[in-house]
Amino acid sequence: MTIDEIIKNISDRFQSKILNINKSSQKRAYLDIYPKDITEIARYIFKDMGFRFNTASGVDDFDALEILYHFSHDRSGIVISLRAMIKDRQDPHIDTITTITRSAWWIERELHELFGIEFNGNSDLRPLLLPDDWPKGVYPMRKDFPQPKRDSRR
Amino acid sequence: MGLKEKILSKSLYVFHLSSGSCNNCDIELIDCLTPRYDVERFGIVLVGSIKHADVLLCTGSANRLAIPRIKKLYEQMPQPGYVIVYGACGSSRGLFKDSYNTGQPLDEIMPVDVYIPGCPPRPEAIIMGFEKLIEKINSRKEAR
Amino acid sequence: MSHKAAIPIGPYHPLQEEPEFYKLIVEGEKVVDVDVRIGYNHRGIEKISEAKSYDQSLFIVERICGICSSSHPIACAQAVEDIAKFEVPERALYIRTVCQELERLHSHMLWLGLAGHFLGYNTVFMWAWKYREPICDIFETVTGNRQNYAMHKIGGVRRDIEKEHIPYILKRLDEFTKQLNMLKGAVLDDPVLHERLKGVGVLTKEDAIDYSALGPTARASGIDIDVRRDYPYAAYDKIKWNVITLEEGDVFAKTVVRILEMFESVSIIRQCLDKMPQGPIDSNPKDIPPGEGIGQIEAPRGECFHYIKSDGTNSPMRHKIRAPTYMNFPTFRETVIGETISDAAIILAAIDPCYCCTERMLIVDDHDKQVMGVFELIRLSQEKTARIKDRYALS
Numbered sequence A: 001m002t003i004d005e006i007i008k009n010i011s012d013r014f015q016s017k018i019l020n021i022n023k024s025s026q027k028r029a030y031l032d033i034y035p036k037d038i039t040e041i042a043r044y045i046f047k048d049m050g051f052r053f054n055t056a057s058g059v060d061d062f063d064a065l066e067i068l069y070h071f072s073h074d075r076s077g078i079v080i081s082l083r084a085m086i087k088d089r090q091d092p093h094i095d096t097i098t099t100i101t102r103s104a105w106w107i108e109r110e111l112h113e114l115f116g117i118e119f120n121g122n123s124d125l126r127p128l129l130l131p132d133d134w135p136k137g138v139y140p141m142r143k144d145f146p147q148p149k150r151d152s153r154r
Numbered sequence B: 001m002g003l004k005e006k007i008l009s010k011s012l013y014v015f016h017l018s019s020g021s022c023n024n025c026d027i028e029l030i031d032c033l034t035p036r037y038d039v040e041r042f043g044i045v046l047v048g049s050i051k052h053a054d055v056l057l058c059t060g061s062a063n064r065l066a067i068p069r070i071k072k073l074y075e076q077m078p079q080p081g082y083v084i085v086y087g088a089c090g091s092s093r094g095l096f097k098d099s100y101n102t103g104q105p106l107d108e109i110m111p112v113d114v115y116i117p118g119c120p121p122r123p124e125a126i127i128m129g130f131e132k133l134i135e136k137i138n139s140r141k142e143a144r
Numbered sequence C: 001m002s003h004k005a006a007i008p009i010g011p012y013h014p015l016q017e018e019p020e021f022y023k024l025i026v027e028g029e030k031v032v033d034v035d036v037r038i039g040y041n042h043r044g045i046e047k048i049s050e051a052k053s054y055d056q057s058l059f060i061v062e063r064i065c066g067i068c069s070s071s072h073p074i075a076c077a078q079a080v081e082d083i084a085k086f087e088v089p090e091r092a093l094y095i096r097t098v099c100q101e102l103e104r105l106h107s108h109m110l111w112l113g114l115a116g117h118f119l120g121y122n123t124v125f126m127w128a129w130k131y132r133e134p135i136c137d138i139f140e141t142v143t144g145n146r147q148n149y150a151m152h153k154i155g156g157v158r159r160d161i162e163k164e165h166i167p168y169i170l171k172r173l174d175e176f177t178k179q180l181n182m183l184k185g186a187v188l189d190d191p192v193l194h195e196r197l198k199g200v201g202v203l204t205k206e207d208a209i210d211y212s213a214l215g216p217t218a219r220a221s222g223i224d225i226d227v228r229r230d231y232p233y234a235a236y237d238k239i240k241w242n243v244i245t246l247e248e249g250d251v252f253a254k255t256v257v258r259i260l261e262m263f264e265s266v267s268i269i270r271q272c273l274d275k276m277p278q279g280p281i282d283s284n285p286k287d288i289p290p291g292e293g294i295g296q297i298e299a300p301r302g303e304c305f306h307y308i309k310s311d312g313t314n315s316p317m318r319h320k321i322r323a324p325t326y327m328n329f330p331t332f333r334e335t336v337i338g339e340t341i342s343d344a345a346i347i348l349a350a351i352d353p354c355y356c357c358t359e360r361m362l363i364v365d366d367h368d369k370q371v372m373g374v375f376e377l378i379r380l381s382q383e384k385t386a387r388i389k390d391r392y393a394l395s
Helices: A003-017 A035-048 A102-115 B002-008 B024-033 B067-076 B088-092 B094-098 B123-143 C045-050 C054-062 C071-084 C090-118 C122-143 C163-188 C191-197 C205-210 C215-219 C251-275 C324-336 C341-350 C374-391
Strands: A018-023 A028-033 A052-060 A065-073 A078-086 A093-095 A118-120 B013-018 B055-059 B082-086 B114-116 C004-009 C021-027 C030-037 C291-299 C302-310 C318-322 C370-372
Touching (some): A028 A035, A028 C291, A035 A065, A052 C302, A065 C302, B013 B024, C030 C341, C071 C291, C090 C122, C122 C163, C191 C374, C205 C324, C302 C324, C341 C374
Parallel strands (some): B013 B055
């Protein structure tokens, strides 16, 4: 399968649910979607198209919180990333994908902890990395958390 | 105290504690126990419980989750006990000094007797570190 | 018969490096549930990386894990090269391949030794670590350091492999192969190990897919994935080698996959040293444009994944790192549950959890009173081996 076939396959099926397609190379594509469609599209990519779930990366984009779900297609060496933009920074939430693949178990705990994103339907959002006495409502990976000092000698 | 230290300097029992390190120091430490370097020749043995140990050998940049445990372990160490800090992270927090999850340097948590710098120090360096510690114990013994 | 006890394992262990905390819930001998608490090693590297320049972040990621200190920098460099579409000189690609395979050799050897210790084969432990030393020597020759090689940079590598070093490297590899053959015989022909490891801690293919398991853990469960072949990077597409896959999914299969992989690695290194073209080793890239890039690499434990978002400045806006153990680790829920306590140590070790943890396993009763220590657990494991040995009248 080539990347164009994969993109066509996904966009034919979901049509207007795919907001934007950015094909950065023959091996990589970034698809923008609404957060509410994540389970539907992720299920199709993981279960029906046989992709492997790599990980999800949270990005603080200042005006929105992004989650990128990376999926790999091992037979063709293609990585597709679904980008869900969560506009509400005060109370960000998105549906869980642990119902589709249990490999998202830890990464959702991590995103909950470091970005403060709620995953609807995931009952196991206990802290994973930070100490137990970490203050509530402080999310270290957000940009408003003090950035480490930059090295002045460069 | 003199007698205890005399006995102590012959064979040091070491407890190894990784307080959030990258493994390198820990690998090199275990390397010391295996045939090429074999510190057991010098009577240095790694033990599994701090209550059997004379030396607390600490690696890593003391992460916030680990600090209470380090304190607890230090309190449980039978006296006279010594602390060796192994590696750049333990000595100065190294690259991780700006991280949100490294609390305080190890030498503010407990008194440190010997620092072994390096990232990671070579196995020869750890043998040298033990030699320094034994010298230190011996000099204390004579001072009394 | 519903007396459940909790066995806390961790967070510190004298033989394993990274701290991690497990809680095994047991009913009699049987493990009925497992929970894990990580975070004893969390250093906020992703955040630190955002404050460093691209060249500096390679040094940071090198210190994520001491065993993978060649994999992470290559993955990070590949992510940046993916953003800017930098070309890497061919000689540099070959040098990267050599470093990667040397790392795999030393990592698998290290794992084999520790697995031997868990099973009560301390001779295997000492042998494996002794035979790892030639690899460390080669590393010292090639990169100048036994660990933390500082070898890779964006757009190439920092140091060349000198021509006069190649005979020495080949000689040490010969030594290593001879010893590896012996070790392979000692492990694969031992009836005690067959009995001890076969059918233990089975990860089925379905579970492995569901958990997106990676590397030797997945390949031992019959999933034919290998980043080196599927997402060709460095010089892997220019060299002949095989992906080792087994169907059983038990601890024995994981061991066999790792041992056979080491032979492949030796062969890859030989071919690389043979085929390596002359030329520059660094393309000296300058500006990194805004954009996103992904770097994937087959670390000894599986796929290592780096995502970098650049905003056009000289430091990454976001640097996401996913180490292979992160995906392999949750599979312990499938493999440990239903097994006996004496097998738990080796099953937890079988995924090679970037060697984390099993110190101070304490068996506690319901009121958290301590009954049993970590050594007890390893001792249980070692005693089971001894019992099997007795049966074979070997000991």
